[in-house]
Amino acid sequence: MRIYLDCFPCFLRQTLDAIRFVTADTEVHETVVRQVLELMRRTDARRAPPAIGQEIHRMIRQVTGNPDPYRQRKDDSNALAMKLYPQLKDRIRSSRTPLETAVRLAIAGNVMDFGLYSSLGGVDVTETIDKALSADWDPGCLEEFAQAVDDARSILYLGDNAGEIVFDRLLIEELPHEKVTFVVKGSPVLNDATREDAQTVGLTDLVEVIDNGSDAPGTILESCSAEFRRRFEHSDLIVAKGQGNYECLNDVDKDVFFILMAKCPVIATHLGCGIRQMILRRSRVVNPTMPGGRKEQSHARL
Amino acid sequence: MRIYLDCFPCFLRQTLDAIRFVTADTEVHETVVRQVLELMRRTDARRAPPAIGQEIHRMIRQVTGNPDPYRQRKDDSNALAMKLYPQLKDRIRSSRTPLETAVRLAIAGNVMDFGLYSSLGGVDVTETIDKALSADWDPGCLEEFAQAVDDARSILYLGDNAGEIVFDRLLIEELPHEKVTFVVKGSPVLNDATREDAQTVGLTDLVEVIDNGSDAPGTILESCSAEFRRRFEHSDLIVAKGQGNYECLNDVDKDVFFILMAKCPVIATHLGCGIRQMILRRSRVVNPTMPGGRKEQSHARL
Numbered sequence: 001m002r003i004y005l006d007c008f009p010c011f012l013r014q015t016l017d018a019i020r021f022v023t024a025d026t027e028v029h030e031t032v033v034r035q036v037l038e039l040m041r042r043t044d045a046r047r048a049p050p051a052i053g054q055e056i057h058r059m060i061r062q063v064t065g066n067p068d069p070y071r072q073r074k075d076d077s078n079a080l081a082m083k084l085y086p087q088l089k090d091r092i093r094s095s096r097t098p099l100e101t102a103v104r105l106a107i108a109g110n111v112m113d114f115g116l117y118s119s120l121g122g123v124d125v126t127e128t129i130d131k132a133l134s135a136d137w138d139p140g141c142l143e144e145f146a147q148a149v150d151d152a153r154s155i156l157y158l159g160d161n162a163g164e165i166v167f168d169r170l171l172i173e174e175l176p177h178e179k180v181t182f183v184v185k186g187s188p189v190l191n192d193a194t195r196e197d198a199q200t201v202g203l204t205d206l207v208e209v210i211d212n213g214s215d216a217p218g219t220i221l222e223s224c225s226a227e228f229r230r231r232f233e234h235s236d237l238i239v240a241k242g243q244g245n246y247e248c249l250n251d252v253d254k255d256v257f258f259i260l261m262a263k264c265p266v267i268a269t270h271l272g273c274g275i276r277q278m279i280l281r282r283s284r285v286v287n288p289t290m291p292g293g294r295k296e297q298s299h300a301r302l
Numbered sequence: 303m304r305i306y307l308d309c310f311p312c313f314l315r316q317t318l319d320a321i322r323f324v325t326a327d328t329e330v331h332e333t334v335v336r337q338v339l340e341l342m343r344r345t346d347a348r349r350a351p352p353a354i355g356q357e358i359h360r361m362i363r364q365v366t367g368n369p370d371p372y373r374q375r376k377d378d379s380n381a382l383a384m385k386l387y388p389q390l391k392d393r394i395r396s397s398r399t400p401l402e403t404a405v406r407l408a409i410a411g412n413v414m415d416f417g418l419y420s421s422l423g424g425v426d427v428t429e430t431i432d433k434a435l436s437a438d439w440d441p442g443c444l445e446e447f448a449q450a451v452d453d454a455r456s457i458l459y460l461g462d463n464a465g466e467i468v469f470d471r472l473l474i475e476e477l478p479h480e481k482v483t484f485v486v487k488g489s490p491v492l493n494d495a496t497r498e499d500a501q502t503v504g505l506t507d508l509v510e511v512i513d514n515g516s517d518a519p520g521t522i523l524e525s526c527s528a529e530f531r532r533r534f535e536h537s538d539l540i541v542a543k544g545q546g547n548y549e550c551l552n553d554v555d556k557d558v559f560f561i562l563m564a565k566c567p568v569i570a571t572h573l574g575c576g577i578r579q580m581i582l583r584r585s586r587v588v589n590p591t592m593p594g595g596r597k598e599q600s601h602a603r604l
Contacts, residue, residue: 005318005335012311030347033307037343041336 001247003045003052004266011040011049015056018190022060022069035059050218050244057189058215068188070162077163077191078200081109084125085166091133092170100142101133102174103259107278108132109167110160110242111261113191132278141280145257148282152236155180158212158219158249160242161190162197168241169203177207181235186213186225192244218244221252243267249283256283303549305347305354306568313342313351317358320492324362324371337361352520352546359491360517370490372464379465379493380502383411386427387468393435394472402444403435404476405561409580410434411469412462412544413563434580443582447559450584454538457482460514460521460551462544463492464499470543471505479509483537488515488527494546520546523554545569551585558585 015036019029039055061067088105095101108129149155157172157180159165165182172180182203185192198209213225219240221229232238238256240249246258246267258281262268268275317338321331341357363369390407397403410431451457459474459482461467467484474482484505487494500511515527521542523531534540540558542551548560548569560583564570570577 005331008335008339009311009314009318012314016307016311029307033310034343037310037339041339041343045332 001048001250001270003043003047003049005045006264006266007049007052008040010264010266011052011056012036014053015060018057018069019060019064021073022064022066028063032056032059032063035063048218048220048248050216050248051220051223053218053244054189054214054216054220054223057217061188070188070191074162074191074193074197075200077161078166078197080125081163081166082201084129085170088129088167088170089173092174099146099174100137100139102171103142103145103280104132104135104137104278105129106167106171106241106259107261107280109164110259111276111278113161113164113263135278141282144282145280148237148255148257149175149179152179154235155237155239156183156232156235157181157207157239158183158241158245159193159198160245162193163191164241165193165197165203166201169201169206172203172207181208181210181231183219183228184209184211185215185217186211187215189215189217192217216244216248218242218248220248246271252283254283257281258283303350303552303572305345305349305351307347308568309351309354310342312566312568313354313358314338316355317362320359320371321362321366323375324366324368330365334358334361334365337365350520350522350550352518352550353522353525355520355546356491356516356518356522356525359519363490372490372493376464376493376495376499377502379463380468380499382427383465383468384503386431387472390431390469390472391475394476401448401476402439402441404473405444405447405582406434406437406439406580407431408469408473408543408561409563409582411466412561413578413580415463415466415565437580443584446584447582450539450557450559451477451481454481456537457539457541458485458534458537459483459509459541460485460543460547461495461500462547464495465493466543467495467499467505468503471503471508474505474509483510483512483533485521485530486511486513487517487519488513488530489517491517491519494519518546518550520544520550522550548573554585556585559583560585 015033019032036056043052061069092098092101111132112125112128155175157168159168159182172182182198184194184198188194195209195211198204203209210228210231212219212228214220214223216223221232238254240246240256240258242260243263246260249256258279260279262271262273262275262277262279265275268277271279273279317335321334338358345354363371394400394403413434414427414430459470461470461484474484484500486496486500490496497511497513500506505511512530512533514521514530516522516525518525523534540556542548542558542560544562545565548562551558560581562581564573564575564577564579564581567577570579573581575581
C-alpha cells in the first residue's frame with residue numbers, strides 16, 4: 001500500500017508523540033520535526049507508510065543517542081499482558097470454539113496496542129477484550145483460516161508490538177505450533193517486539209523465533225535480510241499482525257491472513273471498513289492447481 | 303502567539319481539506335502538499351499561525367488559478383445565516399439582557415464557522431445557538447465589555463468569516479454603532495469575509511466598513527495596509543472575532559475583547575480552557591491614568 005497524502009499529517013503527529021516521549025528537550029523536538037518535514041517533502045509516495053516510520057525512528061534514535069527508547073514501555077507492556085495471560089488462557093480453554101476465541105483475542109491484542117498510544121487503564125483492557133470476544137463475527141473467514149492452517153506445512157507468523165505478542169502466543173498455542181515460526185523485528189523500532197520480547201513472554205520456548213533483519217515498523221521485504229526473505233518466500237502461509245504489516249504486504253503475491261484493527265481512516269478506506277473495526281482478512285487464495293490462483297479477497301469483521 | 307509544533311500537522315490537514323475543496327486534481331493536491339512541507343520546514347516558528355495560512359492559501363489560489371475559491375461557499379453561508387437573522391433578532395429583542403444575548407450569539411456564529419469545516423445541518427445550527435444561549439456564563443467580563451464600549455469613542459470590530467458576520471451584525475446593532483467600524487479582509491482568503499460579504503449582509507448600511515489590506519486569515523498587522531494600522535492604533539477599543547485574530551493579536555498592547563470558540567488544543571492550552579469552549583476575553587486593560595496600564599486578563603467562559 002502506498003503513502004496517501006492523508007498519511008503526512010499523521011506522520012508529523014506520530015513524530016511529535018514519539019520525540020516527546022523520548023526527550024523533553026524542545027530544541028530536539030523542533031530539529032526532528034524539521035528533518036521529518038524535509039524527509040516527507042522528498043519522499044517517493046509509492047513507498048509503504050512504514051518506510052517513513054522507519055526513517056523517522058532512525059532519526060529519533062540518532063538525534064537522542066538512545067538505541068532503544070521504548071525499552072521500558074515494552075517491558076511494562078509485556079508484564080501487563082503476561083498478568084492477563086492466565087485468565088485469557090482459561091477463556092480459551094473453556095470456549096466451545098477455542099480457535100475463534102484465540103483469534104478474537106489476537107485482534108484485541110492489536111486493538112489495545114500495548115505501547116505508545118494507550119494509557120492501558122485496567123478497565124479499557126477488559127472492555128476491549130470483552131468487546132472483541134462478543135462482537136458479531138462472520139465465521140466464513142475463520143473457517144478458511146482453520147483450513148489454510150491445516151493445509152500449510154509451514155506458517156510464518158509476523159509479530160507486531162511488545163505486549164501484544166502475549167496475545168499472539170495464546171493464538172499460536174491453538175495452532176499446530178510445530179509448523180509455526182514467529183518473526184520479530186531485527187532491531188528496536190518504536191514499541192515493536194524484538195527477540196528479547198519473544199523470550200520474555202515465552203514464545204522462544206514454544207516455537208522457532210527468527211528476526212527479519214529490519215528496523216521498519218512493518219515488514220518491508222526489501223529492508224529485510226536475505227535469510228528472512230527466503231523464509232518468507234518458502235512459507236505456505238503468512239499470518240501478519242497489525243496495520244504496519246498490512247500496509248507493507250497487502251499486495252504481496254502470497255497467501256496472507258491479516259489480523260488487525262483499522263486504526264486510521266486511510267487503512268479503513270483501503271479495507272472498506274469503519275475506523276476501529278477489527279479485521280481478519282485473507283489477502284488472496286493462491287491455489288497451486290490453478291495457475292495464478294484465485295484472486296478474490298475474503299474477510300470477516302468483528 | 304507563535305507557531306507551536308502541534309500546528310504543523312494541523313496546517314497539513316487544513317491544506318488537504320482546502321485543496322481538495324478547490325480541485326479534484328490529485329496531482330495538484332500532491333504539488334501543494336509538497337510545497338507546504340517546504341514552507342513549514344523553512345518557516346520561522348515565531349510567526350503567528352495565520353502567517354502560514356496566508357501563504358498556504360496564496361499557494362492554492364496560484365496553483366489553481368482561482369482567485370476566490372470559496373466564493374460560492376461564502377454566498378451560501380451568508381444566505382443561511384441571513385435566513386436565521388429574523389428569529390435571532392427576535393430572541394435579542396425579547397431578552398431581558400439583550401447585549402449578553404447578542405454576545406452569546408456572536409460566539410455561536412464563530413462556533414459554527416459558516417464555512418469550510420461545517421456541514422451546517424439545520425439541527426446543528428439550532429443546537430449550537432441554544433447551547434450558546436443557555437450555557438453557564440460569568441457575567442464579570444460582559445460587564446467590563448459593556449463598560450469599555452461605553453467608555454470608548456471609537457471601536458474597531460475585526461470580522462472573521464462569511465456567514466458569521468450576520469451574527470456580528472446582530473451584536474453591532476446592540477452597540478452604539480455610530481462608534482463602530484467593521485473590518486473585513488483586503489482580499490479573499492479561505493472563507494473570510496470581504497467587503498462583498500459585508501454588503502450582502504447589510505453591514506455597510508449600518509456602520510463604516512473598511513478593509514485591512516491583507517489576505518491573511520487573521521490580523522497580521524505588518525501584513526495590513528498603513529491606513530488600517532493607523533485606524534487600529536487610534537481606536538480606543540478592539541473587538542476581535544475568531545481564533546485567527548486571537549492568534550495574531552493576543553500580545554498586542556491594545557484593549558482587545560476576543561470573542562471566539564477555542565477550536566484546537568493549542569489555542570485551548572494558550573487560553574487555559576477546554577477545546578470547544580466559548581470565550582469572551584479581554585486582552586488587558588490599558589488605563590491611560592496608570593502608565594503601562596493594568597496587565598491582568600479577565601475572561602468569561604460559556
